[in-house]
Amino acid sequence: MNRYDYIIFDIDDTLFQYKKAERHIMSRIFEEENQSIDEDVYEALWALSWKYWDRYHLSNPDTEELQSRYHEYYHKHLYEYMDEMRERYHLKASKEILHDKFLDYFEESTESVENADFVVKELADRHCLAAASNGLTKAQNRRMEKYREYFQYVFISEELGACKPDRRFWEQVFQKIPVRPDNCLMVGDSIHTDIAGAAAYGIHTCWLNSGKRINDTGIQPDMEITNLNELLEI
Template sequence: MQYQWVLFDADETLFRFDSQGGLKSLLARYGHEMTEQCYSDFQRKNLALWEQYHQGEIDMLALQKQRFAHFGERFGVKPVALNAQFQEAMVENSPPMDGAHELLLSLKGRARLGIISNGFKALQPGRLARAGWSEFFELVVTSEEAGVAKPDPAIFHFTFDKMDQKPEKALMVGDNPHADVAGGAGVGLDTCWFNRHGNPRPDGISPTYEVGSLLELKALLA
């Protein structure tokens, strides 16, 4: 095995992120039925806020407050409390990606495994436990914990500090060509773009590997 560490993105790399199912569960808690328009309005605002967060224009607390501000007013509940309840719902709405379990089993004992996610810290333990993966990962780093988001080099250096030192040979695997591939390459990591939708490669993005499935990556690393 040529890599000491294999580092994974979480959402849409290891886990499917069914935000529609999560929001539906949250709203049902308050007796509110979710419509397609309701979800569309939420997701439009949510994605815009995540983009602002990735660009460093807002912090994680602002994201939590603003994306649930409307529902907070409607239900008389603080937006940060709604965000926490949404994270709880997402544990039930984040099934493993196809081939993820087989890939992780194939890497166990051959490389040390970690996660670098731009998501929330509270979400990770529950869904790792639900997938039966808690013992696979030595390290889980989130942008909430690091204070910066991928592709900022600081979140990778934060991760290296937790490793005690930057590994001589490590692979970053993720579905986002900018956050995961450009971000990882920017700090000297080999990278793998998990491009399951067959999207064209963005200008300036040069992953070490590109795969359409996690089983393809399993074979590549065998």
């Protein structure tokens, strides 16, 4: 690991648990609506979330149109998700209000991926750290306050006007990071958005495969781990 000047982390499901964030959001919303929520409802809402996430290909924006309209589609997916949720569970708030609440409560959600806190602190003593996220500027900046003292840079797609795996995202990153791409390691959970785009730009890649998924994509990371603490052994 000492050969890398910079280690670049994805944010959601690499540093912070996204599913736990959604549970926090739904808990807040249902409490404010005086509605009960249980495990079955959480899982139904998670499936509903993915229905709209997949509709707009947000987990794999692999065309120029998807990449250029990523943030527009993010908001569309969220409005539609909130609209179906309010109808299914008879919530009083409008989809617009629920959309805004979702984003507000998302900012509060910083439950870390297993061992992230320890690994970030350890690696920050040996390397420069950066974060690279497809997301909304305000929300991701606020969440990254938890780790701000350890990170030299936080790159967010909305702010850059380009999203991973688009080459234009990485071009802007390396206008700031003062080293060559092959002196950096990208760590992320998405084989498509994190690994493929970084590798195409010449960055070394580490796939965080905590779910031990089978990789049948044809995309080969330089290394694969199932827990962040394995980074300390590389």
